[in-house]
Amino acid sequence: MKQMMADNALVRKLSACETMGSATTICTDKTGTLTMNQMQVSEFWLGKELTEHSVSMEIEPEFSLLLEEGIALNTAATVNKPHSTSTPAISGSPTEKAILSWAVLDLGLNIYETKQKCEIMNVETFNSEKKRSGVMMRKSNEKAIHTHWKGAAEMILAMCTTYYVKSGELIDINEEERMQFRAIIHSMAAKSLRCIAFAHKKVTEENRLISEKLEETGFTLLGLVGLKDPCRPGVRAAVESCKKAKVSVKMITGDNPHTARAIAIECGILNPQDDMDNKAVVEGVEFRNYSPEERIARIEDIRVMARSSPFDKLLMVQCLKEKGHVVAVTGDGTNDAPALKEADIGLSMGIQGTEKFIQFQLTVNVAALVINFVAAISSGKVPLTAVQLLWVNLIMDTMGALALATEQPTDELMTKSPAGRSEPLITKIMWRNLIAQALYQLVVLLILQFKGKSIFAVDEKVNSTLIFNTFVLCQVFNEFNARKLEKRNIFKGIHKNKLFLAIIGITIVLQVMMVELLKRFASTERLSWEQWGACIGIAAVSWPIGFAVKCIPVSGKEASKQRASGT
Protein backbone atom coordinates (compact mmCIF):
# COMPACT_ATOMS: atom_id res chain seq x y z
CA MET A 1 0.00 0.00 0.00
CA LYS A 2 2.86 2.29 0.82
CA GLN A 3 4.32 1.58 -2.57
CA MET A 4 1.00 2.26 -4.22
CA MET A 5 0.82 5.58 -2.46
CA ALA A 6 4.37 6.42 -3.35
CA ASP A 7 3.49 5.78 -6.96
CA ASN A 8 0.50 8.07 -6.60
CA ALA A 9 -1.79 5.25 -7.56
CA LEU A 10 -5.37 5.68 -6.59
CA VAL A 11 -7.22 2.42 -6.38
CA ARG A 12 -10.88 3.06 -6.77
CA LYS A 13 -11.94 -0.50 -7.23
CA LEU A 14 -9.71 -3.16 -5.82
CA SER A 15 -10.75 -5.51 -8.59
CA ALA A 16 -8.93 -3.17 -10.94
CA CYS A 17 -5.63 -4.34 -9.47
CA GLU A 18 -6.65 -7.85 -10.31
CA THR A 19 -7.60 -6.94 -13.84
CA MET A 20 -4.43 -5.03 -14.41
CA GLY A 21 -2.44 -8.11 -15.24
CA SER A 22 -4.91 -9.00 -17.94
CA ALA A 23 -4.90 -5.73 -19.88
CA THR A 24 -4.51 -6.23 -23.60
CA THR A 25 -4.51 -2.58 -24.63
CA ILE A 26 -3.17 0.51 -22.97
CA CYS A 27 -4.49 3.89 -23.99
CA THR A 28 -2.16 6.56 -22.78
CA ASP A 29 -2.34 10.28 -22.97
CA LYS A 30 0.71 12.17 -24.02
CA THR A 31 1.42 15.07 -21.76
CA GLY A 32 2.76 14.04 -18.40
CA THR A 33 2.55 10.33 -19.07
CA LEU A 34 4.85 9.88 -22.03
CA THR A 35 6.45 13.27 -21.67
CA MET A 36 7.93 14.96 -18.64
CA ASN A 37 5.28 17.65 -18.49
CA GLN A 38 8.01 20.24 -18.28
CA MET A 39 7.21 22.47 -21.19
CA GLN A 40 9.40 25.23 -22.44
CA VAL A 41 8.93 27.70 -25.23
CA SER A 42 11.53 26.84 -27.80
CA GLU A 43 10.27 28.73 -30.85
CA PHE A 44 8.52 32.01 -31.36
CA TRP A 45 7.13 33.15 -34.69
CA LEU A 46 6.05 36.68 -35.43
CA GLY A 47 4.17 36.59 -38.66
CA LYS A 48 6.05 34.22 -40.90
CA GLU A 49 9.34 35.02 -39.29
CA LEU A 50 11.08 32.86 -36.73
CA THR A 51 12.49 35.21 -34.13
CA GLU A 52 15.62 34.99 -32.09
CA HIS A 53 15.66 35.40 -28.36
CA SER A 54 15.82 38.93 -26.92
CA VAL A 55 13.41 39.87 -29.64
CA SER A 56 11.38 42.28 -27.56
CA MET A 57 13.53 45.26 -28.53
CA GLU A 58 12.70 44.99 -32.20
CA ILE A 59 8.94 44.70 -32.02
CA GLU A 60 6.95 47.81 -32.78
CA PRO A 61 5.73 49.11 -29.38
CA GLU A 62 2.01 49.06 -30.02
CA PHE A 63 2.14 45.52 -31.40
CA SER A 64 4.36 44.52 -28.52
CA LEU A 65 1.78 45.83 -26.08
CA LEU A 66 -0.94 43.76 -27.69
CA LEU A 67 1.19 40.66 -27.36
CA GLU A 68 1.84 41.41 -23.73
CA GLU A 69 -1.84 41.90 -23.05
CA GLY A 70 -2.68 38.71 -24.85
CA ILE A 71 -0.28 36.79 -22.68
CA ALA A 72 -0.75 38.58 -19.39
CA LEU A 73 -4.52 38.62 -19.30
CA ASN A 74 -5.41 35.46 -21.08
CA THR A 75 -4.00 32.91 -18.71
CA ALA A 76 -5.05 31.18 -15.59
CA ALA A 77 -1.51 30.86 -14.31
CA THR A 78 -0.17 33.36 -11.81
CA VAL A 79 3.20 34.89 -11.21
CA ASN A 80 4.42 35.54 -7.74
CA LYS A 81 7.33 37.86 -7.48
CA PRO A 82 7.71 38.96 -3.90
CA HIS A 83 10.81 41.05 -4.49
CA SER A 84 11.86 42.79 -7.64
CA THR A 85 15.13 40.93 -7.57
CA SER A 86 13.91 37.41 -6.94
CA THR A 87 13.08 35.04 -9.76
CA PRO A 88 9.33 34.79 -10.16
CA ALA A 89 7.46 31.69 -9.02
CA ILE A 90 4.89 30.72 -11.61
CA SER A 91 2.03 28.39 -10.94
CA GLY A 92 -0.59 26.96 -13.32
CA SER A 93 -0.89 24.30 -15.97
CA PRO A 94 2.45 23.34 -17.56
CA THR A 95 1.46 24.91 -20.88
CA GLU A 96 0.61 28.21 -19.27
CA LYS A 97 3.56 28.14 -16.96
CA ALA A 98 5.85 27.73 -19.93
CA ILE A 99 4.28 30.60 -21.82
CA LEU A 100 4.30 32.91 -18.83
CA SER A 101 7.83 32.26 -17.76
CA TRP A 102 8.98 32.76 -21.31
CA ALA A 103 7.09 36.04 -21.49
CA VAL A 104 8.46 37.25 -18.17
CA LEU A 105 12.03 36.16 -18.67
CA ASP A 106 12.52 36.53 -22.42
CA LEU A 107 10.06 39.21 -23.41
CA GLY A 108 10.47 41.19 -20.22
CA LEU A 109 6.75 41.30 -19.68
CA ASN A 110 5.42 42.89 -16.52
CA ILE A 111 2.26 40.95 -15.83
CA TYR A 112 1.12 42.94 -12.86
CA GLU A 113 1.41 46.33 -14.55
CA THR A 114 -0.29 45.15 -17.70
CA LYS A 115 -3.16 43.65 -15.76
CA GLN A 116 -3.76 46.81 -13.79
CA LYS A 117 -4.51 48.87 -16.88
CA CYS A 118 -7.32 46.60 -18.05
CA GLU A 119 -10.78 45.76 -16.92
CA ILE A 120 -11.75 42.19 -17.71
CA MET A 121 -15.31 41.84 -18.97
CA ASN A 122 -15.61 38.18 -19.74
CA VAL A 123 -13.43 35.11 -19.94
CA GLU A 124 -13.69 31.73 -21.53
CA THR A 125 -11.48 29.36 -19.61
CA PHE A 126 -9.50 26.70 -21.39
CA ASN A 127 -11.22 23.42 -21.98
CA SER A 128 -10.18 20.34 -23.88
CA GLU A 129 -13.24 20.45 -26.08
CA LYS A 130 -12.44 23.79 -27.73
CA LYS A 131 -8.71 23.79 -26.97
CA ARG A 132 -8.46 27.52 -26.52
CA SER A 133 -8.95 30.18 -23.90
CA GLY A 134 -10.17 33.70 -24.41
CA VAL A 135 -10.66 36.98 -22.63
CA MET A 136 -12.70 40.10 -23.38
CA MET A 137 -11.53 43.34 -21.82
CA ARG A 138 -11.52 47.10 -21.90
CA LYS A 139 -8.61 49.41 -21.19
CA SER A 140 -9.13 52.07 -18.58
CA ASN A 141 -8.36 54.91 -20.97
CA GLU A 142 -10.42 53.92 -24.03
CA LYS A 143 -13.83 52.76 -25.09
CA ALA A 144 -12.95 49.94 -27.48
CA ILE A 145 -13.33 46.33 -26.53
CA HIS A 146 -10.47 43.89 -26.99
CA THR A 147 -10.78 40.16 -27.37
CA HIS A 148 -7.79 37.85 -27.06
CA TRP A 149 -7.65 34.17 -27.85
CA LYS A 150 -4.87 31.72 -27.33
CA GLY A 151 -5.02 28.04 -28.16
CA ALA A 152 -4.31 25.19 -30.53
CA ALA A 153 -2.50 26.91 -33.39
CA GLU A 154 -4.43 25.64 -36.41
CA MET A 155 -7.74 26.34 -34.71
CA ILE A 156 -6.78 29.90 -33.82
CA LEU A 157 -5.40 30.41 -37.32
CA ALA A 158 -8.81 29.52 -38.71
CA MET A 159 -10.29 32.46 -36.81
CA CYS A 160 -7.79 34.94 -38.25
CA THR A 161 -8.05 37.06 -41.38
CA THR A 162 -5.01 39.28 -40.83
CA TYR A 163 -1.61 39.12 -39.17
CA TYR A 164 0.99 41.50 -37.81
CA VAL A 165 4.62 41.66 -38.82
CA LYS A 166 7.37 42.81 -36.51
CA SER A 167 7.18 46.40 -37.74
CA GLY A 168 3.56 46.55 -36.65
CA GLU A 169 2.15 46.42 -40.19
CA LEU A 170 -1.16 44.64 -40.63
CA ILE A 171 -1.34 42.18 -43.54
CA ASP A 172 -4.29 40.23 -44.93
CA ILE A 173 -4.06 36.47 -44.89
CA ASN A 174 -4.82 35.16 -48.35
CA GLU A 175 -5.06 31.52 -49.36
CA GLU A 176 -1.40 31.26 -50.12
CA GLU A 177 -0.43 32.82 -46.84
CA ARG A 178 -2.76 30.56 -44.95
CA MET A 179 -0.97 27.61 -46.49
CA GLN A 180 2.34 29.07 -45.40
CA PHE A 181 1.16 29.46 -41.83
CA ARG A 182 -0.08 25.89 -41.87
CA ALA A 183 3.33 24.81 -43.07
CA ILE A 184 4.97 26.70 -40.21
CA ILE A 185 2.71 25.00 -37.68
CA HIS A 186 3.39 21.68 -39.34
CA SER A 187 7.13 22.18 -39.20
CA MET A 188 7.01 23.02 -35.49
CA ALA A 189 4.78 20.05 -34.78
CA ALA A 190 7.06 17.74 -36.70
CA LYS A 191 9.74 18.69 -34.19
CA SER A 192 7.34 17.42 -31.52
CA LEU A 193 6.54 20.93 -30.31
CA ARG A 194 3.13 21.86 -28.98
CA CYS A 195 1.92 24.85 -31.00
CA ILE A 196 -0.07 27.67 -29.47
CA ALA A 197 -1.25 30.74 -31.36
CA PHE A 198 -2.30 34.16 -30.08
CA ALA A 199 -4.96 36.26 -31.76
CA HIS A 200 -6.50 39.63 -31.09
CA LYS A 201 -9.47 41.71 -32.20
CA LYS A 202 -10.52 45.20 -31.28
CA VAL A 203 -14.05 46.49 -31.79
CA THR A 204 -15.53 49.83 -30.91
CA GLU A 205 -18.22 49.93 -28.27
CA GLU A 206 -20.95 50.58 -30.92
CA ASN A 207 -19.92 47.68 -33.13
CA ARG A 208 -19.69 45.06 -30.47
CA LEU A 209 -21.87 42.01 -30.53
CA ILE A 210 -25.01 42.40 -28.50
CA SER A 211 -24.33 39.23 -26.61
CA GLU A 212 -21.74 39.00 -23.91
CA LYS A 213 -20.03 36.23 -25.79
CA LEU A 214 -16.52 36.49 -27.12
CA GLU A 215 -16.13 37.17 -30.82
CA GLU A 216 -14.83 34.32 -32.95
CA THR A 217 -14.13 35.72 -36.42
CA GLY A 218 -12.05 38.37 -38.07
CA PHE A 219 -9.06 38.13 -35.74
CA THR A 220 -5.48 39.19 -36.18
CA LEU A 221 -2.76 36.66 -35.60
CA LEU A 222 -0.23 38.01 -33.11
CA GLY A 223 2.22 35.17 -32.98
CA LEU A 224 2.92 31.48 -32.66
CA VAL A 225 4.90 29.71 -29.99
CA GLY A 226 6.24 26.17 -30.00
CA LEU A 227 6.58 24.39 -26.67
CA LYS A 228 9.01 21.57 -26.19
CA ASP A 229 8.09 18.82 -23.77
CA PRO A 230 10.74 16.12 -23.73
CA CYS A 231 9.87 12.43 -23.56
CA ARG A 232 10.38 10.77 -20.24
CA PRO A 233 13.49 8.68 -20.16
CA GLY A 234 12.53 5.04 -20.08
CA VAL A 235 9.29 5.46 -21.96
CA ARG A 236 10.70 3.84 -25.05
CA ALA A 237 11.77 0.80 -23.08
CA ALA A 238 8.40 0.62 -21.38
CA VAL A 239 6.58 0.70 -24.70
CA GLU A 240 8.98 -1.95 -25.98
CA SER A 241 8.24 -4.28 -23.09
CA CYS A 242 4.52 -3.77 -23.58
CA LYS A 243 4.94 -4.81 -27.18
CA LYS A 244 6.85 -7.88 -26.10
CA ALA A 245 4.05 -8.73 -23.74
CA LYS A 246 1.64 -8.40 -26.69
CA VAL A 247 -0.06 -5.46 -25.08
CA SER A 248 -0.81 -2.83 -27.67
CA VAL A 249 -0.16 0.77 -26.75
CA LYS A 250 -2.23 3.58 -28.17
CA MET A 251 -1.67 7.26 -27.64
CA ILE A 252 -4.74 9.44 -27.33
CA THR A 253 -3.91 13.09 -27.11
CA GLY A 254 -5.43 16.50 -27.41
CA ASP A 255 -2.42 17.74 -29.29
CA ASN A 256 -1.88 18.37 -32.98
CA PRO A 257 -1.52 15.21 -35.15
CA HIS A 258 1.99 16.12 -36.25
CA THR A 259 3.13 16.76 -32.70
CA ALA A 260 1.46 13.55 -31.62
CA ARG A 261 3.16 11.61 -34.40
CA ALA A 262 6.57 13.04 -33.59
CA ILE A 263 6.26 12.12 -29.94
CA ALA A 264 4.85 8.70 -30.80
CA ILE A 265 7.89 8.01 -32.94
CA GLU A 266 10.19 9.13 -30.15
CA CYS A 267 8.44 6.76 -27.77
CA GLY A 268 8.40 3.85 -30.16
CA ILE A 269 4.62 3.73 -30.47
CA LEU A 270 4.92 4.52 -34.17
CA ASN A 271 7.64 3.64 -36.64
CA PRO A 272 9.26 6.51 -38.53
CA GLN A 273 7.72 5.23 -41.74
CA ASP A 274 4.18 5.49 -40.37
CA ASP A 275 3.15 8.77 -41.93
CA MET A 276 0.03 10.83 -41.69
CA ASP A 277 -2.03 9.04 -44.33
CA ASN A 278 -1.20 5.77 -42.72
CA LYS A 279 -4.05 4.13 -40.86
CA ALA A 280 -2.07 4.37 -37.65
CA VAL A 281 -2.80 8.06 -37.02
CA VAL A 282 -6.29 9.53 -36.93
CA GLU A 283 -7.78 12.74 -35.70
CA GLY A 284 -10.50 12.81 -33.12
CA VAL A 285 -13.12 14.20 -35.50
CA GLU A 286 -12.38 11.54 -38.10
CA PHE A 287 -12.78 8.79 -35.57
CA ARG A 288 -15.97 10.33 -34.22
CA ASN A 289 -17.49 10.45 -37.69
CA TYR A 290 -16.75 6.85 -38.63
CA SER A 291 -19.70 4.53 -38.70
CA PRO A 292 -19.65 2.05 -35.83
CA GLU A 293 -18.64 -0.74 -38.23
CA GLU A 294 -15.82 1.31 -39.64
CA ARG A 295 -14.61 2.11 -36.19
CA ILE A 296 -14.53 -1.55 -35.22
CA ALA A 297 -12.75 -2.43 -38.44
CA ARG A 298 -10.04 0.18 -38.05
CA ILE A 299 -9.43 0.33 -34.37
CA GLU A 300 -6.72 -2.31 -34.30
CA ASP A 301 -4.61 -0.32 -36.74
CA ILE A 302 -4.98 2.99 -34.97
CA ARG A 303 -2.04 3.73 -32.74
CA VAL A 304 -2.34 7.47 -32.36
CA MET A 305 -5.45 9.57 -32.04
CA ALA A 306 -4.74 13.30 -32.09
CA ARG A 307 -6.82 16.41 -31.43
CA SER A 308 -9.18 14.24 -29.53
CA SER A 309 -11.88 15.54 -27.25
CA PRO A 310 -12.75 13.82 -23.99
CA PHE A 311 -15.64 12.21 -25.86
CA ASP A 312 -13.33 10.74 -28.51
CA LYS A 313 -11.22 9.16 -25.80
CA LEU A 314 -14.32 7.61 -24.32
CA LEU A 315 -15.47 6.36 -27.71
CA MET A 316 -12.11 4.72 -28.28
CA VAL A 317 -12.24 2.86 -24.99
CA GLN A 318 -15.81 1.69 -25.57
CA CYS A 319 -14.93 0.49 -29.02
CA LEU A 320 -11.90 -1.45 -27.77
CA LYS A 321 -13.96 -3.07 -25.05
CA GLU A 322 -16.54 -4.06 -27.59
CA LYS A 323 -13.82 -5.89 -29.46
CA GLY A 324 -13.05 -7.83 -26.32
CA HIS A 325 -9.98 -5.96 -25.19
CA VAL A 326 -9.24 -5.37 -21.57
CA VAL A 327 -8.41 -1.69 -21.62
CA ALA A 328 -6.15 0.25 -19.34
CA VAL A 329 -6.28 4.02 -19.55
CA THR A 330 -3.78 6.45 -18.14
CA GLY A 331 -4.53 10.10 -18.03
CA ASP A 332 -4.42 13.21 -15.95
CA GLY A 333 -7.94 12.71 -14.80
CA THR A 334 -9.51 15.92 -16.05
CA ASN A 335 -10.16 15.67 -19.75
CA ASP A 336 -9.53 11.95 -19.54
CA ALA A 337 -12.11 11.40 -16.83
CA PRO A 338 -14.87 9.86 -18.98
CA ALA A 339 -12.43 7.46 -20.61
CA LEU A 340 -10.84 6.60 -17.28
CA LYS A 341 -14.20 5.76 -15.85
CA GLU A 342 -15.13 3.55 -18.78
CA ALA A 343 -11.83 1.69 -18.79
CA ASP A 344 -11.38 -1.69 -17.16
CA ILE A 345 -8.41 -0.22 -15.41
CA GLY A 346 -8.37 3.43 -14.58
CA LEU A 347 -4.79 4.09 -13.65
CA SER A 348 -1.80 1.89 -13.95
CA MET A 349 0.54 0.88 -11.18
CA GLY A 350 2.80 -2.05 -10.43
CA ILE A 351 1.06 -5.29 -11.30
CA GLN A 352 1.50 -7.46 -8.31
CA GLY A 353 0.26 -8.90 -5.12
CA THR A 354 -3.32 -9.90 -5.49
CA GLU A 355 -2.93 -13.41 -6.73
CA LYS A 356 -0.36 -14.37 -4.24
CA PHE A 357 -2.63 -12.99 -1.62
CA ILE A 358 -5.58 -14.98 -2.88
CA GLN A 359 -3.59 -18.16 -2.90
CA PHE A 360 -2.31 -17.50 0.57
CA GLN A 361 -5.71 -16.57 1.91
CA LEU A 362 -7.42 -19.59 0.49
CA THR A 363 -4.82 -21.92 1.93
CA VAL A 364 -5.32 -20.46 5.38
CA ASN A 365 -9.05 -20.49 5.23
CA VAL A 366 -9.47 -23.90 3.66
CA ALA A 367 -7.23 -25.49 6.25
CA ALA A 368 -8.80 -23.67 9.19
CA LEU A 369 -12.31 -24.45 8.12
CA VAL A 370 -11.72 -28.10 7.40
CA ILE A 371 -9.85 -28.81 10.61
CA ASN A 372 -12.57 -27.25 12.71
CA PHE A 373 -15.28 -28.96 10.73
CA VAL A 374 -13.72 -32.40 10.90
CA ALA A 375 -12.91 -32.03 14.57
CA ALA A 376 -16.37 -30.78 15.38
CA ILE A 377 -18.18 -33.69 13.79
CA SER A 378 -15.77 -36.33 15.02
CA SER A 379 -15.22 -35.23 18.61
CA GLY A 380 -17.70 -32.45 19.20
CA LYS A 381 -14.94 -30.06 20.20
CA VAL A 382 -13.25 -27.45 18.05
CA PRO A 383 -9.48 -27.17 18.40
CA LEU A 384 -9.33 -23.60 17.24
CA THR A 385 -11.37 -21.23 19.39
CA ALA A 386 -13.16 -18.19 18.07
CA VAL A 387 -10.50 -15.86 19.40
CA GLN A 388 -7.77 -17.94 17.84
CA LEU A 389 -9.53 -18.00 14.50
CA LEU A 390 -10.02 -14.30 14.69
CA TRP A 391 -6.36 -13.81 15.39
CA VAL A 392 -5.39 -16.04 12.51
CA ASN A 393 -7.64 -14.11 10.22
CA LEU A 394 -6.40 -10.81 11.45
CA ILE A 395 -2.73 -11.44 10.94
CA MET A 396 -3.30 -13.28 7.75
CA ASP A 397 -5.62 -10.73 6.22
CA THR A 398 -4.03 -7.46 7.03
CA MET A 399 -0.44 -8.39 7.43
CA GLY A 400 -0.38 -10.97 4.69
CA ALA A 401 -1.92 -8.52 2.27
CA LEU A 402 0.52 -5.83 3.23
CA ALA A 403 3.52 -8.04 3.04
CA LEU A 404 2.66 -9.67 -0.24
CA ALA A 405 1.31 -6.66 -2.05
CA THR A 406 4.49 -4.72 -1.54
CA GLU A 407 6.68 -7.14 -3.41
CA GLN A 408 8.51 -5.45 -6.25
CA PRO A 409 7.26 -6.42 -9.67
CA THR A 410 9.66 -8.66 -11.51
CA ASP A 411 10.98 -8.01 -14.98
CA GLU A 412 9.70 -11.29 -16.30
CA LEU A 413 6.26 -9.96 -15.62
CA MET A 414 6.41 -8.01 -18.83
CA THR A 415 7.47 -10.94 -20.96
CA LYS A 416 4.12 -12.57 -20.48
CA SER A 417 1.12 -12.10 -22.69
CA PRO A 418 -1.88 -10.57 -21.04
CA ALA A 419 -4.44 -13.03 -19.77
CA GLY A 420 -7.50 -11.35 -21.19
CA ARG A 421 -10.92 -11.24 -19.72
CA SER A 422 -11.74 -14.93 -19.63
CA GLU A 423 -8.80 -16.28 -17.70
CA PRO A 424 -9.84 -17.57 -14.28
CA LEU A 425 -9.02 -15.74 -11.10
CA ILE A 426 -7.28 -18.72 -9.60
CA THR A 427 -5.02 -20.23 -12.15
CA LYS A 428 -3.96 -23.86 -12.30
CA ILE A 429 -0.63 -22.93 -10.82
CA MET A 430 -2.33 -21.34 -7.88
CA TRP A 431 -4.57 -24.37 -7.37
CA ARG A 432 -1.54 -26.63 -7.41
CA ASN A 433 0.30 -24.64 -4.74
CA LEU A 434 -2.81 -24.09 -2.73
CA ILE A 435 -3.98 -27.69 -2.63
CA ALA A 436 -0.56 -28.98 -1.66
CA GLN A 437 -0.19 -26.60 1.25
CA ALA A 438 -3.75 -26.93 2.46
CA LEU A 439 -3.48 -30.70 2.33
CA TYR A 440 -0.26 -30.73 4.31
CA GLN A 441 -1.64 -28.41 6.96
CA LEU A 442 -4.77 -30.52 7.20
CA VAL A 443 -2.92 -33.77 7.62
CA VAL A 444 -0.70 -32.29 10.32
CA LEU A 445 -3.58 -30.71 12.18
CA LEU A 446 -5.70 -33.82 12.03
CA ILE A 447 -2.85 -35.97 13.32
CA LEU A 448 -2.30 -33.51 16.13
CA GLN A 449 -5.99 -33.39 16.83
CA PHE A 450 -6.38 -37.13 17.21
CA LYS A 451 -2.94 -38.36 18.18
CA GLY A 452 -1.30 -35.23 19.57
CA LYS A 453 -2.06 -36.03 23.18
CA SER A 454 -0.30 -39.37 23.04
CA ILE A 455 2.56 -38.24 20.81
CA PHE A 456 3.52 -35.35 23.03
CA ALA A 457 2.16 -36.83 26.27
CA VAL A 458 0.21 -33.68 27.05
CA ASP A 459 -3.30 -32.85 28.15
CA GLU A 460 -6.18 -31.56 26.07
CA LYS A 461 -5.43 -27.88 26.64
CA VAL A 462 -1.76 -28.00 25.77
CA ASN A 463 -2.63 -30.03 22.68
CA SER A 464 -5.05 -27.36 21.47
CA THR A 465 -2.34 -24.77 21.94
CA LEU A 466 0.03 -26.95 19.93
CA ILE A 467 -2.51 -27.13 17.15
CA PHE A 468 -3.09 -23.39 17.21
CA ASN A 469 0.60 -22.59 17.34
CA THR A 470 1.50 -25.00 14.55
CA PHE A 471 -1.27 -23.64 12.44
CA VAL A 472 -0.17 -20.02 12.79
CA LEU A 473 3.48 -20.93 12.20
CA CYS A 474 2.48 -22.83 9.08
CA GLN A 475 0.97 -19.62 7.79
CA VAL A 476 4.10 -17.69 8.61
CA PHE A 477 6.21 -20.11 6.62
CA ASN A 478 3.67 -20.25 3.87
CA GLU A 479 3.75 -16.51 3.54
CA PHE A 480 7.25 -16.98 2.16
CA ASN A 481 6.00 -19.63 -0.26
CA ALA A 482 3.37 -17.26 -1.55
CA ARG A 483 5.97 -14.69 -2.55
CA LYS A 484 6.66 -16.65 -5.68
CA LEU A 485 3.97 -18.59 -7.47
CA GLU A 486 6.21 -20.37 -9.97
CA LYS A 487 9.81 -19.77 -9.00
CA ARG A 488 11.39 -22.24 -6.64
CA ASN A 489 13.64 -19.75 -4.92
CA ILE A 490 11.18 -18.05 -2.64
CA PHE A 491 13.87 -15.97 -0.95
CA LYS A 492 14.99 -14.07 -4.00
CA GLY A 493 15.08 -10.35 -3.32
CA ILE A 494 13.69 -10.81 0.17
CA HIS A 495 16.26 -8.55 1.78
CA LYS A 496 14.87 -5.70 -0.29
CA ASN A 497 11.40 -6.12 1.08
CA LYS A 498 11.92 -4.75 4.56
CA LEU A 499 8.20 -4.46 5.14
CA PHE A 500 7.68 -8.14 4.48
CA LEU A 501 10.39 -9.10 6.93
CA ALA A 502 9.08 -6.67 9.52
CA ILE A 503 5.58 -8.07 9.26
CA ILE A 504 6.84 -11.61 9.61
CA GLY A 505 8.77 -10.49 12.67
CA ILE A 506 5.78 -8.78 14.23
CA THR A 507 3.57 -11.78 13.54
CA ILE A 508 6.02 -14.07 15.32
CA VAL A 509 6.36 -11.76 18.32
CA LEU A 510 2.60 -11.44 18.65
CA GLN A 511 2.17 -15.18 18.34
CA VAL A 512 4.67 -15.79 21.12
CA MET A 513 2.75 -13.34 23.25
CA MET A 514 -0.54 -15.05 22.48
CA VAL A 515 0.82 -18.39 23.58
CA GLU A 516 3.03 -17.38 26.47
CA LEU A 517 1.33 -14.34 27.97
CA LEU A 518 -2.29 -14.10 26.96
CA LYS A 519 -3.41 -17.50 28.11
CA ARG A 520 -6.79 -16.44 29.44
CA PHE A 521 -7.65 -14.33 26.44
CA ALA A 522 -6.51 -16.76 23.79
CA SER A 523 -7.31 -19.92 25.79
CA THR A 524 -3.76 -21.13 25.41
CA GLU A 525 -1.26 -22.92 27.65
CA ARG A 526 2.41 -22.10 27.85
CA LEU A 527 4.61 -24.38 25.78
CA SER A 528 8.01 -25.83 26.56
CA TRP A 529 11.07 -25.25 24.38
CA GLU A 530 10.72 -28.74 22.90
CA GLN A 531 7.10 -28.13 22.05
CA TRP A 532 7.96 -24.84 20.36
CA GLY A 533 10.68 -26.64 18.44
CA ALA A 534 8.22 -29.28 17.28
CA CYS A 535 5.73 -26.65 16.12
CA ILE A 536 8.39 -24.76 14.18
CA GLY A 537 9.76 -27.97 12.71
CA ILE A 538 6.37 -29.08 11.48
CA ALA A 539 5.60 -25.66 10.05
CA ALA A 540 8.97 -25.44 8.30
CA VAL A 541 8.12 -28.51 6.24
CA SER A 542 5.89 -26.26 4.12
CA TRP A 543 9.04 -24.90 2.52
CA PRO A 544 10.26 -28.18 1.03
CA ILE A 545 6.69 -29.00 0.11
CA GLY A 546 6.36 -25.70 -1.68
CA PHE A 547 9.62 -26.42 -3.46
CA ALA A 548 8.64 -29.94 -4.46
CA VAL A 549 5.21 -29.00 -5.67
CA LYS A 550 6.64 -26.41 -8.04
CA CYS A 551 8.37 -29.26 -9.85
CA ILE A 552 5.00 -30.70 -10.82
CA PRO A 553 4.29 -29.35 -14.29
CA VAL A 554 0.95 -27.72 -14.81
CA SER A 555 -0.88 -29.12 -17.83
CA GLY A 556 -0.11 -27.99 -21.36
CA LYS A 557 2.75 -25.66 -20.42
CA GLU A 558 0.08 -23.15 -19.79
CA ALA A 559 2.39 -21.84 -17.17
CA SER A 560 4.02 -19.42 -19.54
CA LYS A 561 0.66 -18.05 -20.42
CA GLN A 562 -0.46 -17.62 -16.88
CA ARG A 563 -1.74 -14.23 -15.99
CA ALA A 564 0.92 -11.75 -15.05
CA SER A 565 1.95 -12.68 -11.61
CA GLY A 566 5.00 -12.30 -9.55
CA THR A 567 6.25 -15.74 -10.26
Ligand SMILES: Nc1ncnc2c1ncn2[C@@H]1O[C@H](COP(=O)(O)OP(=O)(O)OP(=O)(O)O)[C@@H](O)[C@H]1O
Ligand atom coordinates in the same frame (compact mmCIF):
# COMPACT_ATOMS: atom_id res chain seq x y z
N1 LIG B 1 -3.73 26.69 -21.31
C1 LIG B 1 -3.98 26.60 -22.59
N2 LIG B 1 -4.45 27.65 -23.27
C2 LIG B 1 -4.72 27.55 -24.56
N3 LIG B 1 -4.56 26.44 -25.28
C3 LIG B 1 -4.09 25.37 -24.68
C4 LIG B 1 -3.77 25.38 -23.29
N4 LIG B 1 -3.33 24.17 -22.95
C5 LIG B 1 -3.37 23.43 -24.06
N5 LIG B 1 -3.81 24.12 -25.11
C6 LIG B 1 -4.06 23.65 -26.47
O1 LIG B 1 -4.94 22.53 -26.38
C7 LIG B 1 -4.32 21.33 -26.79
C8 LIG B 1 -4.41 20.27 -25.73
O2 LIG B 1 -5.70 19.95 -25.47
P1 LIG B 1 -6.11 18.88 -24.36
O3 LIG B 1 -6.11 19.48 -23.03
O4 LIG B 1 -7.32 18.22 -24.87
O5 LIG B 1 -4.95 17.84 -24.45
P2 LIG B 1 -3.98 17.35 -23.32
O6 LIG B 1 -4.73 16.56 -22.31
O7 LIG B 1 -3.14 18.45 -22.85
O8 LIG B 1 -3.15 16.37 -24.18
P3 LIG B 1 -2.47 15.04 -23.73
O9 LIG B 1 -3.37 13.97 -24.15
O10 LIG B 1 -1.24 15.08 -24.53
O11 LIG B 1 -2.24 15.10 -22.26
C9 LIG B 1 -2.87 21.65 -26.98
O12 LIG B 1 -2.39 21.03 -28.13
C10 LIG B 1 -2.80 23.15 -27.12
O13 LIG B 1 -2.81 23.49 -28.48
Ligand SMILES: [Ca+2]
Ligand atom coordinates in the same frame (compact mmCIF):
# COMPACT_ATOMS: atom_id res chain seq x y z
CA1 LIG C 1 -4.06 14.98 -20.84
